[in-house]
Amino acid sequence: MNPDEKRRVAVVGAGVIGVMSAWQLAERGFDVTVFDQWNTPNDRGASAGESRIFRTVYKEGAEYVPLLRKSLQLWRRLQENQSTKVLEMCGGLMIGHTWQADVAAVIDCAQQTGLEHRVLSTAEMAEEYPQLGLDEGEVGVYDPGAGVFRPELAVLAARNEGMRLGAAYRPYTRVLGIRPVRSGVMVDTADGPEAFDTVVVATGPWVNELSGLGRDLVVPRRLVAGWFPARDVPLHQPARMPISIRRHEEGGFSCFPVLDGAAVKILPHHLPWKDLDAPEDLPRLVEPETVRAAERAVERLMPGLEPTAIRVSTWTEGFAVDETPVVGPSPVDDRILLAVGMSGQGFKFSPMVGSVIADYAQTGSSDDAVAVMDSLRFSRGERS
DSSP, rough: OTTTTTOEEEEESSSHHHHHHHHHHHHTTTTEEOOEEEEEOOOOOSOOOSSSOOOOOOOOOOGHHHHHHHHHHHHHHHHHHHOOOOOEOEEEEEOOTTTTTHHHHHHHHHHHHOOOOOEEEEHHHHHOOSSOOTTTEEEEETTTTTTEEEEEHHHHHHHHHHHHHOOOTTTTTTTTEEEEETTTEEEEETEEEEESSSSEEEEEEGGGTTSSSTTTTTEEEEEEEEEEBBSTGGGGOOOOOOOOOOOOOOOOOOEEOOOOOSSEEEEESSSSOOBBGGGGGGOOOOHHHHHHHHHHHHHOOOOTTOOOOOOOOEEEEEEETOOOOOEESSOOOOOEEEEEEEETTTTTTTTHHHHHHHHEEEEEEOTTTTTGGBTTTTTTTOOO
């Protein structure tokens, strides 16, 4: 290759991970082409659903905190560059008993990292956040470094920022295969093959088609959310209600403040997230028993909401077997970079996933890589 030529990178998938990778790669001078079988943003993959959570005190472990802090800086830069507000910092709560694993993990993370937080008693929660019903003895762990995303607008902003820096997008172009050859990596589409120096696989729930990991390591799952009318809308908007994650034997869920002017979004955790053979198998019609189970949880734990879902939505996400993202070189060929299996948690730190991917494309390593996300862990026999 002529040393004056830009290295060509293909990004397959234009959800939040793909557009963030394209932004970071284009910013570093790569010649970037992004392929997606649909347009972007869309409602088919994991970058949908009106709202997503950002949090800094992280129940998944203190090792993620540096990634989250740097991601917040990049989110703010994206908003400034695109003059678009996609993240509103409203604080966040983990609610439950201190003996529950996730509540204890959040407290432990805050203590390990020195992150600002407050542990609010049942009485303090009732006074400060009457929207959220607690049983006696439960607590709320408050994280001031949390907020709520508008995911579709976030994807659009990152896509536009990448395009501003020179990334090219090819919507409605399905990638049929990726083939390493001596001179690079071939990307096959219906229009024929095209050669790149590096290919980034950011296919979300379509992970099994191109990742080379096998169908048993990352699987697509169905997520279902419902929207419940707030009796006092201002009390349930971000200015007065944080995002929250609820742990309760009668109904665990993520709770999002009102963004549509009427309703709070509830994403149940106590209902099974069904595995799918393929994202195309996603049923758009939600079973009545699933909706009723979410309504019972709302009736029990959200006193300010009407316990009737006025709309429901369903989408897909790719989950690794250990529910930890897979980021780094493919076990097939290190010119293929994986950013897959986000397992429901990748949106918040997607800018830094993109940065880590750009590091790998540039130098073959990344100081910001999180060890538990190592893309080669399964091939080394570390499968859990």
